[in-house]
Amino acid sequence: MAAKYTPEYTSKLTDVPVSQIVALAQTWGTVKPLAVRVGFGLSHWYHGDLHMQALLTLQAITGNIGIHGGGVTTFAGGLTTTAFDLVHWWNPTGTPYPVLEPMNFCDAVLKDDPYPVRAAWFMIDNFAQQMSDRNKVVRAMKALDFCVVSDYVLSATADLADVVLPACTYLEKTDLLSSNNFYLQYMPKIIDPLFESKSDLDAIALVAGKMGVGKYFDQQPDEYLRQIMHIGQSDADPTVRGLTWEQLTTEAVHLNTDPIPYVPFFNKQFPTKSGKIEFYVEMLVPFGQELCEHAEPIEASPSNPLYKKYPLVFLSTHTRFRTHSQYANLPWLLEVNNGGVGFLEINPADASARGIADNEVVRVFNDRGEMKVRARLTQAMKPGVVNCYQGGWDTIRVKHYIEGHPNNLTHQIAKPAQALIPNFPSNAAYYDCLVQVQPA
């Protein structure tokens, strides 16, 4: 593999200068410890799994796994999952229930694949705005016999509902925050639910009661939190063993980690068949991926014949002035964020080749759909790449883009190899997308 991926070949694949590749390799090979923090953008590609596999392999080769200051994590880290006994929480009767992943939803509704779905209840989610291939999503949602949406704003998903249930914000309901660091933070209800809103748990419990299964939803959040973490019980997960309710509700609790500071895989034991890190992965042989190699993006590649028709890579990245589609309606943040008016970042060379001036309305399109938005000329975009920040709204009342939405352009092409992960058919490859742009 080293013979194939010379700096020169890699430079051709990546457009990164040879000297920088060599400098990076020298740093990576000599600096220790070296930690890798990965943003989620790297997984917004069809081969996002290869990106992560490559990083893990590189860190393993350089001896940066299982040492303090090493490792690979997403920007958020992750440890808390073992603290929660979710198996019993989600499945009190032991009956296996199917889990339908976002990638499979549309085909379930439209084609009964993998099984028919006729009704849906959306919560903690803005599926019709944030899922890729929005035209397909809207077709699927309109094909439902019955659709309920819980939200505290009238989102694009709520627009398509038969029934909208006013939901609580996190201030109006009790929950537990464990956002991928070593701390548990009890989040008590601070104010009573406003107007007629109800927490998702309360809404579910009420419906469950009418459906005759209310006995599984008859307790309060505090009691469920005790159960989920086995508080006060000797069979609590080691990370929360000995934790008292008093501690949990009065401080930000640090999980029991051993050693301290916690070092993942410090004992060099890995949950693989061999117990070791595997550079050669047997179960990926059917997918030709047993060794981690470069693979061209599924759509956004110059070697794709589609590239002749749609020669621009379409990114829809995350603006710092929203959290995806949340907080998109806040006046102050809208003031900072171009008055809430979406824009397409495009390199001036690409713009002038198309007769597009700064701030002019353009049409962005491919075979899946289109949108209209104002162009923002900027050298920050590499020629051949355009970007329209995701998370803006396209609802009946609020339009952050002149017409349409970035997810009208994206797709739901699933990568079979990723289905090896339980309950995970595939990531959505938002960035692996080609478009053309012209004056509107």
Next chain:
Amino acid sequence: MTSASAGGTPHHVMVIDTNRCVGCWTCAVACKEINNEPLGFWWNRILTTAPNESTTAAPPASDNIDVPHGVYPDLELAYLPVACQHCNDAPCVKVCPVQATFRRDDGTVLIDYERCIGCRYCMAACPYGVRIFNWGDAEYAPGGIVGYGRDYRTADGRLVFTAERPKGVVEKCTFCVELIDTGQEPFCVQTCPIGARVFGDLDDPGSEVSLLVNEGGAVQLHPELGTDPNVYYVPVRRRVARET
């Protein structure tokens, strides 16, 4: 932390490290919150500029934020948070016909809302464009008053903060006078997530601001105008050599 040197009045300065500022606007939003600024009002704004080691500012590449200078891939980008510079020789103080705007002993430049007559000479005089005028009744979001929320007067009784400024007065950054007078730091300093802002006493040779101004190369904006601001900026130093 603010500290009076040898028990006397401190000389308050702020230093902003443009090597650290990433243009997140947290300080701007925090300022808007603590001061209950109306819709459309920003006492503190983050300008997009280019690293410039001698003068810390270059004309923007675009009217839009986040647009870098240069030509891809040789790009340059830096951010410059700008609010009242609290000048020691402030043009606004000189032109105010009713002495509503004044420089306090500690270097903070303030507006007495009970004296301001809304003539806006100060806005014409200020070379930094950091003052805002209440042309009409203020509109707010959310509905109620946020932030500090109450009146604050200097020792000699001047009203230098009120949660809802009346129509017809000018307003601007106050160095969070109500906070610094009780030993806290200005809210932008407290809330910057990356530690780009430092506040302290320039007359204390051991303070962090003194070190940054005297040895760290922190500079003022438009020093040639002779305004002698109490806000300093550490210019962008680190340049990554770009190879072709």
